[in-house]
Amino acid sequence: MFTGYNTKKRVNERYKIIGFISSGTYGRVYKAESRNANPPSMKLFAIKKFKPDKEGELQYSGISQSAIREMALCTELAHPNVVHTVEIILEEKCIFIVFEYAEHDLLQIIHHHNTGGQGGRQAIPAKTIKSILWQLLQGLVYLHRNWVMHRDLKPANIMVTSSGKVKIGDLGLARLFYKPLQTLFSGDKVVVTIWYRAPELLLGSRHYTPAVDLWAVGCIFAELLSLRPIFKGEEAKMDGKKTVPFQRNQMQKIVEIMGMPSKERWPLLAAMPEYAQLSSLAAGNARFHRPQGLENWYQGCLKNNQYPPGSGPDTPGPEGFDLLQQLLEYDPQKRLTAEKALLHPYFTSHGKPGENCFEESKIKYPIRRVSQEDNDIRTGSLPGTKRSGLPDDSLIGRPAKRLKEG
Amino acid sequence: MASSYWESTQKKFWTFTKPQLALERKRLEDSERNLVNMYPVPDRRHLSIYFYHQLSKMARPLGVRQQALATAQVYVRRFYVKVEIRRTNPALVLATALYLACKMEECPQHIRMILAEARHCWDTAFNDISKIGECEFTLISEMNSQLIIHHPYRSLAELQSQFQLTQEENSLAWSIINDHYLTELPLLHAPHVIAITAMFLAVVLKPTQGGLQVHAAGVASALQALGNARGGAGQGTQNRVQKLVDWLAESTVDIEAVVECTQELISLYEIWDSYAEKTCKDQIAKFVKARGLDK
Incomplete structure (x- = not known):
């Protein structure tokens, strides 16, 4: 370690990025496919890449408290109605949380x-x-x-x-x-x-x-x-x-x-x-x-x-x-x-709720749109992803950007 | 998690049996045979006492709370189950563990404050926050992001009201829990077992005699009382202790585990007398300097 942090897993060796889903103050989310699916039924993933504390940061500067919380909680929690965390990859100043994919x-x-x-x-x-x-x-x-x-x-x-x-x-x-x-x-x-x-x-x-x-x-x-x-x-x-x-x-x-x-x-x-x-x-x-x-x-x-x-x-x-x-x-x-x-x-009253919320519904929902403009999860950073708010745990919980998404 | 230790990663991945832990340690030493032979290190408990002193020295001026300090101690212990100590700069590992523990226990400290305090305490060669930031990645990675720690303090709080412990008994039990972080117990037993042990010792030892310092001899007499619980019921001891012994005998608490914890604590208090800070410091400095780990 004192010759540098040695990553144990590499995100690109394990996953193939299919497209970019969204970005927020926290970082960016990508849709990905496993390179060797295990189990094979589990093929699609959403990978959240945390933004370094400062854009273009070339140094380790400490992980934000909210990222630490999320990593710890995701590792600990397991319930059918909470998004399942597959793994967390720490690789050269970047943190990736790999989730099961939801359409x-x-x-x-x-x-x-x-x-x-x-x-x-x-x-x-x-x-x-x-x-x-x-x-x-x-x-x-x-x-x-x-x-x-x-x-x-x-x-x-x-x-x-x-x-x-x-x-x-x-x-x-x-x-x-x-x-x-x-x-x-x-x-x-x-x-x-x-x-x-x-x-x-x-x-x-x-x-x-x-x-x-x-x-x-x-x-x-x-x-x-x-x-x-x-x-x-x-x-x-x-x-x-x-x-x-x-x-x-x-x-x-x-x-x-x-x-x-x-x-x-x-x-x-x-x-x-x-x-x-x-x-x-x-x-x-x-x-x-x-x-x-x-x-x-x-x-x-x-x-x-x-x-x-x-x-x-x-x-x-x-x-x-x-x-x-x-x-x-x-x-x-x-x-x-x-x-x-x-x-x-x-x-x-009127029957137990269904386990599948689309049961008996004939409505076809469009699948999640992904864009191809940024498929490089290791280096990808588009304009507009620059940090606009304050660092985590300072005064603003979520800047206005999130408001518009909600 | 807080409510369900049984479902926790602590239970699943970080609680070992004694043989398992010994095996892990042996594997680690075998993989670094040369280093191990070249650089002797102090008894693990002495090392833990040393680490604790160093961590407290750093934590005090920052006003870090006991629970965060305890979490940092557990992180250090977990980390050194996975990584051979002679490959690391312990000062950096300690500073990083404290930095990470403070964030996890919701009392964050700025990385620059941690660095400044570390430099102040140890006059360390690392003078750059990126060292701590990088070490943080290593720490989290070795712990597989399993950062939530279940401490015995919460169980003690529940026991306190159940058994109406006196102020003195409670603070003695609290300090016994603090002491258990100097042993392997956090890797061996569930937090409620530790809390029960601490409460039991506190009640048997009677804090009025000679302040809060626990002594090996006193703990030995506690062991005897525990023997009674194991046998089903006992008699002849004072009411309060008897009540506890009866409760233990009737509860589903693993008495063997409580006995084991008590023994572990006895041997800690025995070995404490021979602790010498200088030896620890020198032996660590030796491999750190020789291998250039502080660079």
Whole structure:
């Protein structure tokens, strides 16, 4: 080692890169094929290449904390509803995590229904939604039982295989929450892409809990139903100062539908650091006094997307509303846990959710697009992949780029 | 993971039986026969004490917490199961292990701070963060990215409330857990077995007598009490100890394992008296200098 780090495996010897999938602040993801598949059934992979701390870095400068977390968690976790990690390759200043390949993700599925492959907008079948949610919650129960908070659940991070298996992906922001040595707040100031961010985070809570993931599940559920983000706020940028701004617009979007949170329903509300901001929010905004109400939103959404009225297997029905309402509960202590959510009548009435979310669905989803412009995983670096935010674990959790993806 | 040690990579890949561990070590030494013959190194426990002192020296000014320090110690121990020590610069390995452990235990330190502290403590020749960065790759690679460590501290916290340990008993048990990182025990037993051993010793040894320093003789009397648990039930000992012995006898805890842990700790406390920092330092310096590993 003192004559240099000797890599034990080489990514190019083991995998053939088929194309480039996407890039983000963390690095780039490639689609790859095994050069000697073992087992042969496992042929396709997604390889995430972490970006060096500084672009074009020729020196080892220490691995970012979020990469360390992701490597450690990916190695440790194993569940059918969490993306499976095949191996991790460290090779000459680069880190590659090799995942099983998933043909789809929820963002892409929602997009397909929005634009409509054939003949315009088309709702996602109720059974598909139920199965997706069921599998997503199974994966989340597993994570939470193992003291892992995901902290960045959003449609783009939920993978779906061609056989309809849902897999939670991107543990880049996930971390253990058992007795952290520091408050969770002091580590990463901002977590969760803004549209899926729980109200306690928006109000500056220091000691948040896995309940933040359940709020995100509620938002994803709503988005699967309506095909649009339910709370589509605009992110307030940090103005160079080291303070996190209050996300006024995002909070407004939530209140416009849900109404103002109250101390009666959420006893610890007044203890939130940004509590004072809440009343200023209400001033001069008529919609605050007459919010749409989640029920009206839900009924409108079901009608718009032509789910049949009443209760039954082809509509999320009243059970769906009740579940959604309990996921989008203001008070994190009252919000459903992943475990309890799985026991909700939504999943038990009208048949058990399918193991394959595409079962009985005739919809053909397009396969993941890959581009050929960058097929060299060892050296590949395109314009636009330059690091734009701050280093990991400093003030910005995820720069705006991720927001657009979500 | 935290909740499921049984499913963890620690259980699956980093817990050995004594013969397995001996075999791993022998394989490593055999592959470097010449080096091993040329450069004697101290007893592994002395070496561990030395490493611990060095790590603490670095950790103190940085305000690193005990758990991160413990994680670093486990990383060093795992690493040297895979890599022959005479091929490495231990100072660099220690600094890197601490750097990595701090990130993993959510109390990160900047790589420059680690480097500065390492240089301050050891006057080491490595003066470049890239050395630590490179060593980090080696460390992670040798550990197969299995970086999550289950410590006995958490089990102790649970036991404390179950048995209503006094403040003194608890802190004695805590320091016995700290001591176990100086032995092979982290590679041999589950964290809850270590915690039970530590609690048992703490209760038997009565921290009031002579501060927190544990002595071999005291531990030996604990062994005797354990013998009673093995036999089913005992009598004649004080209430508190008796209660523990009964609980142990009835529980599914592997008493043999607790006995083994106790013995391992006894031999640590015995050998501690003959520890000499200078010998460790010199013997390490010898192979590091001769082989130019600090360059």
